[in-house]
Amino acid sequence: MSQQRPSHAYHWKLGDTGPAVAEIRFKLTLLGLLPETPPTRPGGRVIPSAEALFDVEVDAAIRHFQQQRGLTTDGIVGPETYRHLNEARWRLGDRVLTYIPSNMVVGDDVAHLQQRLLDMGFTPGRVDGIYGAVTAQAVSEFQRNMGLHPDGTLGPTTFVVLERLSRTVVGGAPHVMRETEMLRHSGPALSGKVIVIDPGHGADDHGVLSADGLSEAALVWDITGRLEGRLTALGVRTYLTRTLDSDPDETERARFANQTGADLMISLHLEGHANPEIGGVASYYFGDESRGRWSHTGKQFAGLVQRELVARCGLGDLRSHARSWTLLRSTRMPCVRLELGYLTNADDAARLRSPEIRAQAVEAIAVAVQRVYLPPEDDSPTGMLHLPHALA
């Protein structure tokens, strides 16, 4: 780094001249606050930097800049305004950002990075424009999620990945990015997709019981077997989180799913309620709607499967909802939990007892799986025509 004048020497104002004023003019030009054409004397000769003038134009630009940044609007370039001029000129991607404890990188590019990381659900600390340890940790975490070397430095490779993602998924969680990337890499074909099916409960845990002893664990096990067959027929590789006689907890189920590198996880449950009137199907995906963060693919799949289940099985529509339950939160792939009806509701229980309705539930899930992997341009309402561009 070039030698800098001690900061107390900075006090430039209207009427001053010299190379420092030229530097200030240059910085204001970079920020778009002064025109790019260099100042000229009458007659057209460019003014040399030694004679650069702090004129009314510079004064106005400095006041405007100070106002923008919440500084005292006095038109004077003191140490504080000078520091801000230096920080403001950096655009994300202009330079490599790294954590140097003794000389921390400061600038608007850092603030911009911190905001983006926050938007994507990481925790870079305060948006203060200082590349400190917490920001470096958040960058490492981002890199780990993207399969990059987690060195905590924002170099060109990490920058490119960040740019690509933050354009598409602002407002998502780390989750969302991983999913978007996985979707991109996995493409629209179902062949080669990996789906984890998670039949709730198991072993000694029956889950909800109907009045006549129908158990949630047994019913979701039956549905799981059917779904496994249906998905396998579509070319999907499936894994189950439990055997008939085991009952791993939610953390173990999530860990298992993560190990498979699955594209999607479907957790199957039934519900019960003290009020026998309550019935219907509901679906849950990872997220927190109040904070504007959720798994995009999870929400999309939950919506699709919800619609299909209601239409095909005649179950009431209790809609899809964002939740941050352990299983939804701890899985790296989009995970949707389906509550396929209330065993405490006579109507729902009667439907679930029917093998035909259970087969329809499986078909509903399979259709939703197919739809979620279709590229958006093919996801048009049935009956819509696509004319080739040449004919349109």
Ligand SMILES: [Zn+2]
């Ligand atoms: Zn359950």
